[in-house]
Amino acid sequence: MELHALRLSLTEQDLNELLRKYLPKDVEVEDVRVRLADRLIHINGIYPFFIPVRFETVWEVGIESGHVSARLASFKAMGVPGNIFKSAVVKIVEDIARQEQWIRIVGDRFLADLELGCSKYAVLAHLHLKSIDVKAGVLMLEAGH
Numbered sequence: 001m002e003l004h005a006l007r008l009s010l011t012e013q014d015l016n017e018l019l020r021k022y023l024p025k026d027v028e029v030e031d032v033r034v035r036l037a038d039r040l041i042h043i044n045g046i047y048p049f050f051i052p053v054r055f056e057t058v059w060e061v062g063i064e065s066g067h068v069s070a071r072l073a074s075f076k077a078m079g080v081p082g083n084i085f086k087s088a089v090v091k092i093v094e095d096i097a098r099q100e101q102w103i104r105i106v107g108d109r110f111l112a113d114l115e116l117g118c119s120k121y122a123v124l125a126h127l128h129l130k131s132i133d134v135k136a137g138v139l140m141l142e143a144g145h
Contacts, residue, residue, distance in 0.1 A: 005144035006127070012036050012137055024099070029092060036134050040073065047092075053077050053085050063129050067111040068141075 010018075015034040023032065030052070032045040041059040046052045058074040077085035093110070097103040102116035118125050127143040134140075 006142065008141045008143075010139045010141070015139065024096060027092060027096065029089070036137055036139055038136060039134050041070070041134055041139070045089075047077075047085060047089055049085065049088070054079075055085060055089055057089065061132055061134060063132055064109070064111060066127075066129050067113050068129065068132060069109050069111050071109045 012034055015036075019032055019034060028048060030046045030048065032043065035042040035044065039060065041061060043057045043059065044055065046054050055075065055077040057072055059070045060073045061068060061070050063069070072090065074081065075086045075089070077089075094105060097105055097110055100117075100120075102113045102120060104111045104113075114129065115125060115127050118127070128145055130142045130144065132139065132141050
């Protein structure tokens with residue numbers, strides 16, 4: 001299957017439902033939520049340390065060599081930027097990525113091959129990704145020739 005034109009919009013609700021459905025059950029993070037703002041994806045949750053630690057990660061996304069790229073732009077735990085909890089939360093994301101063939105870690109970025117991801121969870125399709133745009137409440141993905 002080859003897509004010739006696709007314009008897909010995903011709302012915060014769509015992304016949160018996908019997260020609940022596909023986030024591995026053994027992940028040590030609770031109450032994970034996605035929020036979309038201009039050009040950024042915010043992911044909040046609670047990491048059970050000695051006490052429950054509420055955190056927020058902010059990700060910049062784009063298209064790189066036909067893959068969706070995500071780079072951690074900022075991190076806060078308990079309302080404070082960059083502290084000891086950052087490495088624990090980033091390690092969780094890295095561990096999930098290493099379990100999935102369609103996600104690679106390159107330097108400080110995660111690259112997602114959506115064609116491989118689609119083939120694992122839905123159907124094999126050649127997407128030809130063009131752009132990704134994040135606006136308040138919605139993520140727009142364009143693909144095709």
